């Protein structure tokens with residue numbers, strides 16, 4: 002066995018990362034967006050991915066969730082190599098994490114409850130009553146148990162995001178990927194969503210990987226922030242948001258974290 006391949010995570014928590022990205026190069030045709038990117042995410046961490054428009058945040062996320070194939074490099078999720086897995090093994094890895102997309106992406110023709118039940122129908126052997134029970138528990142975890150029978154369009158933007166998170170939680174994932182969760186939300190609703198992310202991370206030891214450029218969210222939720230840069234085609238900073246803001250030597254990093262400060266009262 003290749004000594005560089007991490008063994009699967011076993012019952013006792015170890016120092017082994019829950020997510021490992023190794024020498025990842027992402028390209029669309031000949032357009033290389035990210036080159037030779039490597040980082041680890043330990044279990045239970047909230048990691049935010051940030052950077053200017055077009056630097057490759059979504060591209061990195063899409064590779065990590067298996068929607069795009071790397072030009073080079075490897076990705077492990079919970080000790081299993083996504084980039085090498087095929088067939089049933091790949092499907093098992095894909096079911097081991099949850100994803101909530103920017104727009105929520107709930108199916109409008111279904112109730113909120115039916116939306117949350119969807120992954121259970123696709124990836125579990127639970128019968129209908131059990132699926133409904135689990136889905137109701139997930140809605141309770143995000144504070145939406147009263148809205149199970151509503152149509153998504155009847156919910157506010159913030160509630161739709163929470164419903165999308167409930168659906169992403171349906172299969173009890175260890176890792177949750179969120180794409181711009183605060184997009185389109187007012188600051189108060191955005192702060193409520195941040196509180197939910199923190200609570201889920203602490204209560205369930207969930208590992209969150211969150212693409213966001215909202216400074217308030219980054220400071221509220223991130224254990225570490227990872228900053229990408231378009232020119233560098235890679236990571237220019239990784240660390241605690243406060244440290245990056247106050248101590249990072251690269252002005253591109255401090256500028257990002259201090260933007261708007263002069264207009265704040």
Ligand SMILES: Nc1ncnc2c1ncn2[C@@H]1O[C@H](COP(=O)(O)OP(=O)(O)OP(=O)(O)O)[C@@H](O)[C@H]1O
Nearest residue numbers: 029030032034052053054055056057058059060061
């Ligand atoms: N499907 C695709 N085909 C070809 N090029 C793409 C594709 N998706 C993204 N790109 C290109 O890859 C680069 C990075 O895009 P990406 O969407 O990952 O950036 P981003 O950091 O998420 O940007 P934003 O903050 O504006 O959403 C851009 O130059 C973009 O045009």
